[in-house]
Amino acid sequence: MILTVTLNAALDITYRVPRLRPHRTHRITEVSERPGGKGVNVARVLAALGHRTVATGFAGGGTGDALRALLAETAVTDALVPVGGATRRTVAVVDGTTGDTTQLNEPGPTVSPAEWDTFLGTYRELLGEARAVALCGSLPPGVPVDVYARLTRAARTAGVPVLLDTSGEPLRRGLAARPDLAKPNADELAALTGSTEPLRAARDTRRRGAHAVAASLGPDGMLAVTADGSWQAAPPRRFAGNPTGAGDSAVAGLLSGLVEDLPWPARLARAVALSAATVRAPAAGEFDRATYEELRERVVVTDHSPAA
Amino acid sequence: MILTVTLNAALDITYRVPRLRPHRTHRITEVSERPGGKGVNVARVLAALGHRTVATGFAGGGTGDALRALLAETAVTDALVPVGGATRRTVAVVDGTTGDTTQLNEPGPTVSPAEWDTFLGTYRELLGEARAVALCGSLPPGVPVDVYARLTRAARTAGVPVLLDTSGEPLRRGLAARPDLAKPNADELAALTGSTEPLRAARDTRRRGAHAVAASLGPDGMLAVTADGSWQAAPPRRFAGNPTGAGDSAVAGLLSGLVEDLPWPARLARAVALSAATVRAPAAGEFDRATYEELRERVVVTDHSPAA
Numbered sequence: 236m237i238l239t240v241t242l243n244a245a246l247d248i249t250y251r252v253p254r255l256r257p258h259r260t261h262r263i264t265e266v267s268e269r270p271g272g273k274g275v276n277v278a279r280v281l282a283a284l285g286h287r288t289v290a291t292g293f294a295g296g297g298t299g300d301a302l303r304a305l306l307a308e309t310a311v312t313d314a315l316v317p318v319g320g321a322t323r324r325t326v327a328v329v330d331g332t333t334g335d336t337t338q339l340n341e342p343g344p345t346v347s348p349a350e351w352d353t354f355l356g357t358y359r360e361l362l363g364e365a366r367a368v369a370l371c372g373s374l375p376p377g378v379p380v381d382v383y384a385r386l387t388r389a390a391r392t393a394g395v396p397v398l399l400d401t402s403g404e405p406l407r408r409g410l411a412a413r414p415d416l417a418k419p420n421a422d423e424l425a426a427l428t429g430s431t432e433p434l435r436a437a438r439d440t441r442r443r444g445a446h447a448v449a450a451s452l453g454p455d456g457m458l459a460v461t462a463d464g465s466w467q468a469a470p471p472r473r474f475a476g477n478p479t480g481a482g483d484s485a486v487a488g489l490l491s492g493l494v495e496d497l498p499w500p501a502r503l504a505r506a507v508a509l510s511a512a513t514v515r516a517p518a519a520g521e522f523d524r525a526t527y528e529e530l531r532e533r534v535v536v537t538d539h540s541p542a543a
Numbered sequence: 544m545i546l547t548v549t550l551n552a553a554l555d556i557t558y559r560v561p562r563l564r565p566h567r568t569h570r571i572t573e574v575s576e577r578p579g580g581k582g583v584n585v586a587r588v589l590a591a592l593g594h595r596t597v598a599t600g601f602a603g604g605g606t607g608d609a610l611r612a613l614l615a616e617t618a619v620t621d622a623l624v625p626v627g628g629a630t631r632r633t634v635a636v637v638d639g640t641t642g643d644t645t646q647l648n649e650p651g652p653t654v655s656p657a658e659w660d661t662f663l664g665t666y667r668e669l670l671g672e673a674r675a676v677a678l679c680g681s682l683p684p685g686v687p688v689d690v691y692a693r694l695t696r697a698a699r700t701a702g703v704p705v706l707l708d709t710s711g712e713p714l715r716r717g718l719a720a721r722p723d724l725a726k727p728n729a730d731e732l733a734a735l736t737g738s739t740e741p742l743r744a745a746r747d748t749r750r751r752g753a754h755a756v757a758a759s760l761g762p763d764g765m766l767a768v769t770a771d772g773s774w775q776a777a778p779p780r781r782f783a784g785n786p787t788g789a790g791d792s793a794v795a796g797l798l799s800g801l802v803e804d805l806p807w808p809a810r811l812a813r814a815v816a817l818s819a820a821t822v823r824a825p826a827a828g829e830f831d832r833a834t835y836e837e838l839r840e841r842v843v844v845t846d847h848s849p850a851a
Contacts, residue, residue: 248632250634250647250649252647255565255645256645257563257565257638257643257645258638258641258643258644258645259645259646260646260648261645261646261647261648262648262650263647263648263649263650264650266649266650297605297606297608297609298605300605301605324556326634326647328647330565330566333566335565335566336566337563337564337565337566337567337569338567338568338569339558339560339569339571339634339636340568340569340570340571341558341571341574342570342571342572342574
């Protein structure tokens with residue numbers, strides 16, 4: 236199975252309003268809820284691709300119960316660890332006039348040292364069956380900032396390939412533990428390296444410890460810098476829609492390609508096709524299958540290897 | 544005891560953000576939750592004034608559980624009727640720069656005919672012990688639009704005085720059943736009668752069926768048109784703060800004055816003092832006791848009776 240870790244899982248709530256007017260009162264006509272947090276989104280896409288997938292991390296309170304009830308409706312196996320605090324909510328307010336989204340993200344519950352220990356035990360046990368693990372997203376209060384370095388080392392000790400998708404200090408610390416693959420986006424690359432030139436920044440990120448770097452570049456697709464070479468994959472055209480979750484779908488594409496032992500260009504093509512198909516779907520963790528099938532063989536992959 | 548009815552009770556969530564920027568992502572640093580809906584707010588203020596208070600209406604789902612857990616921390620007796628759907632959330636986003644609030648209100652669960660019947664049974668039973676009842680707020684989907692007329696007739700049959708605080712068609716229909724007191728605000732008065740002149744509009748509203756009308760006029764206080772005369776009560780000065788819940792506190796003031804058989808000018812003075820004290824408190828259903836005590840005897844009541 237493939238394991239995904241979401242330390243700050245979320246109950247994702249979406250409100251649609253005809254128009255968002257600051258300092259006014261809005262009657263919401265359409266409310267939807269989904270199990271959320273980056274690793275949970277990755278798990279849902281992996282499961283939809285037919286991979287046996289287990290999601291761990293923390294869940295607690297009434298919002299945690301709601302998250303777990305929604306996760307039970309998917310093909311993802313729930314291995315979330317109970318926590319005393321309440322799982323955070325994220326509220327996305329979609330403006331029906333402009334199509335833009337205003338996002339309000341709660342911080343998440345504080346994790347106690349005992350809860351953290353319980354999680355580590357669960358994580359190590361799950362690694363015994365995992366063919367790959369994705370470590371995804373921001374950290375809840377109370378979790379040590381070097382957590383992804385620790386989780387990466389535990390996975391490498393167990394011989395399980397690690398994909399790291401986070402930002403800021405947790406990314407910087409996690410890279411030092413030498414994950415197999417890091418997936419920053421362009422903003423995260425720039426924040427980490429100070430360079431806004433993606434190829435230069437991805438190479439720099441690789442020197443900081445990741446064995447490979449696959450950087451998502453929004454509508455421009457994805458750039459990979461690996462021991463085997465460098466490639467850029469781009470969709471054949473631009474897709475209008477909601478980009479939320481596109482990066483999580485790219486992670487699912489990369490991770491499924493890794494366990495299926497696809498060559499790098501095919502992994503990137505899958506990741507980019509899934510990203511674009513997610514932009515065409517209403518919500519993170521979901522993708523438009525027709526778009527995915529259409530694009531899988533139409534993504535253009537360019538070799539950027541120094542020898543190419 | 545005093546009974547309050549909240550057919551569309553809510554879990555009130557407040558987010559504080561440094562500044563609300565549409566179409567951006569906000570990390571919320573401060574989250575608070577309260578039991579909400581107008582009748583629940585009224586009940587909390589009545590209980591804080593020392594009145595034995597029972598809150599009924601509907602509650603369901605994880606959000607209903609959260610609402611009931613928060614209500615259990617107050618002195619209000621919970622007589623909410625279970626419903627299959629989930630209690631609505633309201634999200635108030637407070638902009639730390641301007642102090643203004645952007646409000647997002649979910650519609651609430653659809654109430655089935657069987658749930659509605661169960662509620663009516665509970666309501667009739669509670670009326671047997673009630674000294675007064677407040678019917679408050681908007682209607683959830685599935686509840687007949689003439690509901691407040693039915694609930695008013697049942698209370699009058701049981702000899703229990705009724706205060707009606709709602710708007711639009713439910714107000715229009717409810718007035719025809721001759722409640723003892725209606726408490727519209729200036730906007731609701733204007734929408735009902737077409738007149739923006741409060742005294743004229745309140746008199747018109749009384750002709751539509753209410754035995755008395757007490758109209759809340761925001762910072763200008765409150766205007767009452769009754770069989771015994773007409774009065775306007777105004778706070779001695781303007782109060783800066785959050786007006787959310789000020790109208791609910793006014794209802795609690797009027798209702799407690801009714802069961803204590805206070806003369807009308809004293810009821811209005813109490814309602815206006817409580818309103819102003821709520822503006823000075825952080826949340827609906829709460830009031831600043833020092834402001835209340837200071838203002839009780841400083842509210843200026845003017846006689847507007849035709850004979851005066």
